Amino acid sequence: GAVVSQHPSWVICKSGTSVKIECRSLDFQATTMFWYRQFPKQSLMLMATSNEGSKATYEQGVEKDKFLINHASLTLSTLTVTSAHPEDSSFYICSARPPTSSGGWGEQFFGPGTRLTVL
Amino acid sequence: GIQVEQSPPDLILQEGANSTLRCNFSDSVNNLQWFHQNPWGQLINLFYIPSGTKQNGRLSATTVATERYSLLYISSSQTTDSGVYFCAVAMQAGFQKLVFGTGTRLLVSP
Numbered sequence: 397g398a399v400v401s402q403h404p405s406w407v408i409c410k411s412g413t414s415v416k417i418e419c420r421s422l423d424f425q426a427t428t429m430f431w432y433r434q435f436p437k438q439s440l441m442l443m444a445t446s447n448e449g450s451k452a453t454y455e456q457g458v459e460k461d462k463f464l465i466n467h468a469s470l471t472l473s474t475l476t477v478t479s480a481h482p483e484d485s486s487f488y489i490c491s492a493r494p495p496t497s498s499g500g501w502g503e504q505f506f507g508p509g510t511r512l513t514v515l
Numbered sequence: 516g517i518q519v520e521q522s523p524p525d526l527i528l529q530e531g532a533n534s535t536l537r538c539n540f541s542d543s544v545n546n547l548q549w550f551h552q553n554p555w556g557q558l559i560n561l562f563y564i565p566s567g568t569k570q571n572g573r574l575s576a577t578t579v580a581t582e583r584y585s586l587l588y589i590s591s592s593q594t595t596d597s598g599v600y601f602c603a604v605a606m607q608a609g610f611q612k613l614v615f616g617t618g619t620r621l622l623v624s625p
Contacts, residue, residue: 397560430612434556439601440615487556491613503548503563504603504613509556 398424398494402507409480410515417475417510419490425470426492430504431463434487446473480514487511517542519604519616527622528592536587536619538602546605547578548613549587553598561587561600592623 399422409415419429429446444465445453452465462484464476473492477484489509496502518541528534538547549561562569562576564585569576573592578585585602600619605611 432615439618440558440603442612442614445612489556489558502546503560505560506550506558511556 398505400492400505400507402490402510404510406511408513411481412479415477415480415512417488419473419507421471421492424494429467429473429490429492431475432489434489482514485512485514517606517614519614521602521616521619523619525620530592530594530623530625532592533590534592536600538585538616540583540604544604544606546611547585548603549576550601551598594623594625597621597623
């Protein structure tokens with residue numbers, strides 16, 4: 397299967413600072429990547445769709461200015477949590493999907509996640 | 516938006532037992548995936564199964580798209596099967612964003 401990596405695996409920061417999380421597709425090019433957030437003992441919630449070379453599409457209720465997404469290349473998307481606060485503490489997971497031979501949308505593969513703790 | 520419900524929410528099994536996990540969705544989909552989330556949070560792809568039946572070792576899955584449900588079968592369960600199982604679906608329109616189900620938390624005891 398396709399491989400998606402994330403960095404860092406975990407990060408602890410002080411309230412008010414910004415944190416950048418990287419998501420890379422290692423063995424395929426991804427024009428679209430997705431960012432999810434998961435709170436303890438809950439399901440994954442889609443935050444935004446990251447599109448290479450254009451602006452991200454955010455889900456309802458997700459603050460664009462708080463969660464900045466940059467998809468500058470076909471293998472890298474970044475999520476920056478700006479002015480982080482304790483309520484932003486969560487598990488952030490990205491995903492991407494390789495192109496299919498038919499040109500359609502196929503299986504998504506997920507990164508290992510980044511655990512953010514804001515003190 | 517589409518609703519995805521999984522049952523049961525929690526399941527405790529003895530090693531060696533079989534189980535069936537269910538995923539119901541409220542609208543037509545053309546993408547359905549099953550995942551196992553391990554204790555470290557990594558989502559492991561189990562099946563990509565918009566319709567039909569697939570098997571992989573002790574696991575198999577069936578999706579009946581016309582009736583809007585999917586089933587995941589685990590046979591001869593092992594302690595390493597413990598974790599949370601999610602199904603996720605995507606609709607035809609847009610970028611096929613995956614909507615995750617509520618999850619089934621499985622604990623297999625020795």
